[in-house]
Amino acid sequence: MAQLVATLASTHHPFYLKATTMPPEQQMPQAAEWKRKIEAYRETLARTKPDILVMIGSDHFHQIFLDNCPQFLIGKAPRYDATFYNEEREFGIPKYVLEGDEDMSGFMHQNLMDQDFDFAFSNELKIDHSIICPIITVRPDNDLPVVPIYTNIFAPPLPSPKRFYNLGRAIRKAIDAYPSDKRVAAIGTGHLSLELGGPRQFMETGPDPEFDRQAIEWLRNGDIDAILANVDHESMAKSGNATHGFLNFILMLGVAGPEGADYVDNLDLFHTMEAYFTWYPKETAA
Amino acid sequence: MSKYYVNKFLFTVDRDPEYLKRYTEDPHTFVAIWEQSIGPRLSDAEMSTVNGFTPQERNALINHDYVALFEMGAHFFLNLTLFIGIYDEPYMEKSGPLAFQKEFAAKLQHWVGKDYPSVAT
Numbered sequence: 001m002a003q004l005v006a007t008l009a010s011t012h013h014p015f016y017l018k019a020t021t022m023p024p025e026q027q028m029p030q031a032a033e034w035k036r037k038i039e040a041y042r043e044t045l046a047r048t049k050p051d052i053l054v055m056i057g058s059d060h061f062h063q064i065f066l067d068n069c070p071q072f073l074i075g076k077a078p079r080y081d082a083t084f085y086n087e088e089r090e091f092g093i094p095k096y097v098l099e100g101d102e103d104m105s106g107f108m109h110q111n112l113m114d115q116d117f118d119f120a121f122s123n124e125l126k127i128d129h130s131i132i133c134p135i136i137t138v139r140p141d142n143d144l145p146v147v148p149i150y151t152n153i154f155a156p157p158l159p160s161p162k163r164f165y166n167l168g169r170a171i172r173k174a175i176d177a178y179p180s181d182k183r184v185a186a187i188g189t190g191h192l193s194l195e196l197g198g199p200r201q202f203m204e205t206g207p208d209p210e211f212d213r214q215a216i217e218w219l220r221n222g223d224i225d226a227i228l229a230n231v232d233h234e235s236m237a238k239s240g241n242a243t244h245g246f247l248n249f250i251l252m253l254g255v256a257g258p259e260g261a262d263y264v265d266n267l268d269l270f271h272t273m274e275a276y277f278t279w280y281p282k283e284t285a286a
Numbered sequence: 287m288s289k290y291y292v293n294k295f296l297f298t299v300d301r302d303p304e305y306l307k308r309y310t311e312d313p314h315t316f317v318a319i320w321e322q323s324i325g326p327r328l329s330d331a332e333m334s335t336v337n338g339f340t341p342q343e344r345n346a347l348i349n350h351d352y353v354a355l356f357e358m359g360a361h362f363f364l365n366l367t368l369f370i371g372i373y374d375e376p377y378m379e380k381s382g383p384l385a386f387q388k389e390f391a392a393k394l395q396h397w398v399g400k401d402y403p404s405v406a407t
């Protein structure tokens with residue numbers, strides 16, 4: 001059976017590449033520290049020598065729109081184009097082509113259906129920055145095939161936090177059941193407190209630093225009970241109108257299981273708290 | 287109210303450099319053309335007949351009025367990203383990085399502490 005070798009959950013910041021590659025005299029003061037933290041985080045994946053990446057993100061109305069809006073979707077294609085025109089324009093993110101793994105996508109889709117997660121699927125999926133940002137940060141060589149999974153964190157009504165956690169658990173079971181000797185890493189991105197297009201956007205900190213601090217502790221301790229007792233759609237909206245990206249962290253904790261993280265780091269950037277977590281399955285911890 | 291159609295406007299214009307240029311330069315003309323031939327398009331062969339803007343929605347789009355759009359419940363991400371596409375550079379040249387984003391936030395300050403208009407469609 002396939003072996004899950006690492007679970008990574010992080011924020012995704014579309015300006016990382018631009019912020020750390022512009023001429024040094026124009027870079028923000030934190031750029032060097034940001035780059036150091038990202039490179040250290042990248043090593044938490046590299047040391048596990050993965051063969052395939054199961055990647056969880058959320059389309060930002062790039063491929064998916066309100067005329068046809070799935071809650072959960074899996075990509076099943078031999079290859080995936082990535083980066084839309086408006087992402088190049090706004091963030092300076094280059095275009096990529098990601099290799100797919102149709103066999104594993106197909107297996108995961110069937111297995112998740114068998115676990116009562118009725119996934120939508122796409123045979124022609126163009127990937128946006130929710131999945132390209134982690135390629136840029138933790139696997140910039142883009143040398144591994146991916147199984148992309150998209151969740152809806154954007155267009156209400158959204159699935160519950162508990163549903164996201166249970167989906168993570170189901171994804172973990174599907175990976176564990178995949179008949180292959182491949183080493184699989186699961187990588188998901190979301191947000192802590194975040195405001196976009198509202199009165200609390202682009203402040204010195206994220207819109208709710210107290211939530212950010214608390215959320216990092218919950219994830220550090222793998223405390224799913226505290227998360228489910230304290231976080232719902234309303235509380236997330238109070239912490240910032242785009243805070244629902246935290247649902248993907250809850251999902252990733254489901255993949256890892258309710259355990260303390262093996263690696264935790266964070267960085268207070270203008271308007272957002274960046275956070276980086278890695279879990280190693282206990283039986284394979286290096 | 288046709289929140290969906292307002293979002294469709296923001297979505298189709300944000301993802302197309304040619305539409306973005308026309309909406310930036312002459313929003314009045316572009317919104318009229320969009321309503322006639324771009325908004326109703328479902329595919330090369332299929333046109334929808336069921337959507338339209340209210341006068342308030344049309345005016346908000348013509349006036350680049352992102353405050354009114356926020357208050358109508360247009361999706362916050364689309365409403366931000368499209369107007370960043372139009373105003374980020376000119377504001378940056380005049381007043382430095384994030385000047386437009388900060389003005390956008392300042393104009394919505396009366397919503398702090400309140401429930402924002404729902405973006406559900």
Ligand SMILES: [Fe+2]
Nearest residue numbers: 012060130245
């Ligand atoms: Fe995002």
